Amino acid sequence: MNDTSTETDTLEQLLSRTAIHDRAAFAELYRQTSPRLFGLCVRMLGDRGEAEEVLQEAFIAIWRRAGGYNPALASAGTWLTTLVRNRAIDRLRQRRADTHADPLEFERLPDEGRGPAAHAEASEDYRRLERCLGQLDPKHSRSVREAFFTGATYKELAMRCQVPLATMKSWIRRALLQLRTCLET
Amino acid sequence: MTTPSDEDNGELRYAEYVLGVLDADARAAVEREIAASSAAAAAEAQWSRRLSPLAEEIAAETPPERLWLRIRMALQFDARAEPAGSRLWGNLRLWHWLTLGTGALLVAACAALVFIFISRPPAPAIPYMAATITETDGQVGWTATMDISKARMIVVPAAPQPVRPGRTPELWLIPHGGRPIAVGLISTRAPITLALSASLVARLGPTARLAVSIEPPGGSPTGQPTGPVIAAGAIGAASAAPASAAALRLVSRPRQAA
Structure with a gap:
């Protein structure tokens, strides 16, 4: 369990009540989770209007698919985050042009994450992940963060970071395998 | 590695x-x-x-109020409403969550919006109307609420299709058998409060229609719609609403090339 177990339990209860179309539970779920999920959409899409559309689609999907949530596979927070990120990524793939095509000042990106907005609320899972990311080559961890927060493809990441595609794939794949090992220990 | x-x-x-x-x-x-x-x-x-x-x-960021209204509309959380007591009017939080079993969606949305945009809480028995403008893609374009006693209409964009630069959407009231009457210019981005003239208020009723057309900046130069009509619908009494309220339902038409 982690530091936010109480909240997680509550979210899981709300999600299971949403699965039987309890509107009050759904409204409370929205109240509790929409600020974080909206922040995520705005960050990934870079456009508030699109972020609203994606979050709307996501909550409609949550209402309809809550019955498919399996607590044995993921916490409610993970399930919600994953659902919203997938919607945002799908939306990004529908865009014709890469709106983030400008090359990044890659070396100037911070090595470390910004940390949770309220660090005291950071879950144990986050702290472990942050520690493991900190053990990676800084270029690799930056690439993983950039990918996670912008939903960019390998190709887009390679262009932004001005490295060959094969290099970017290698960085991220190594980072993912190292993260897996680190998180399992 | x-x-x-x-x-x-x-x-x-x-x-x-x-x-x-x-x-x-x-x-x-x-x-x-x-x-x-x-x-x-x-x-x-x-x-x-x-x-x-x-x-x-990522820092949390509270989404705008309209997003929750749009989600409830999309999921048709529009069950019946209890007649509103005066105490309820002042309770925004209650309105916000009024989907529970009894809340008429449009009525709740209307009440919440009226509460937000009109600082003095209205008396309980005020007649009001609400309109949901649904576009061809199924998205709600605008939500319009009318406070009859104050002769005001608040038109809040939900997710309208963008309007071509140099054009603006204009809202019209079409009385039964009559010519369109300009209600005012609305926006695809920001809530707009429109004053309703006494003659316009008098024409709001179950036989009148609403329409949105695309017009030049400043509105139609002729006093009649000149651009494509993107949505229209009849005013119908909402069976689920309090006796003093009626609801408008706008049925969108295919958008013409602008």
Whole structure:
């Protein structure tokens, strides 16, 4: 369990009540989770209007698919985050042009994450992940963060970071395998 | 680091899917795999558990109130409403959550919006109307609420299609058998409060229609719609609403090329 177990339990209860179309539970779920999920959409899409559309689609999907949530596979927070990120990524793939095509000042990106907005609320899972990311080559961890927060493809990441595609794939794949090992220990 | 093994490469597909680095075709292939195989679904879930805590680095940001209204509209949480007592009018939070069993969606949305945009809470028995302007793609374009006693209409954009630069949407009231009467210019971005003339208020009723057309800046130069009409609908009494209220339902028409 982690530091936010109480909240997680509550979210899981709300999600299971949403699965039987309890509107009050759904409204409370929205109240509790929409600020974080909206922040995520705005960050990934870079456009508030699109972020609203994606979050709307996501909550409609949550209402309809809550019955498919399996607590044995993921916490409610993970399930919600994953659902919203997938919607945002799908939306990004529908865009014709890469709106983030400008090359990044890659070396100037911070090595470390910004940390949770309220660090005291950071879950144990986050702290472990942050520690493991900190053990990676800084270029690799930056690439993983950039990918996670912008939903960019390998190709887009390679262009932004001005490295060959094969290099970017290698960085991220190594980072993912190292993260897996680190998180399992 | 060494080169990833074949087994690792298989597992990495799910990690890459979760991270979001795959292109659309590769994503779709992994999604089919996840749908078909519980082992693939478990691998995907495991990578979601590993990576999703990164989302905690992002600052929370409260979405605008209209988003919740749009979600409720899309899910048709529009059950019946209890007649509103005066105490209820002042309780925005109650209105906000009034989907519970009894809340007429449009009435609740209307009440919440009236409360937000009109500082003095209205008396309980005020007649009001609400309109949901749904576009051809099924999205709610605007929500319009009318406070009859104050002769005001508030038109809030939900997700209207963008209007071509140099054009503006204009709202019209079309009395039965009559010519359109300009209600005012509305916006695809910001809530607009329109004053309703006494003659216009008098024409609001179950036989009148509303329409939105696309006009030049400043509105139609002729006093009649000159651009394509993008939505229209009849005013109908909402059976679920309090006796003093009626609801408008706008049925969209295919948008003409602007």
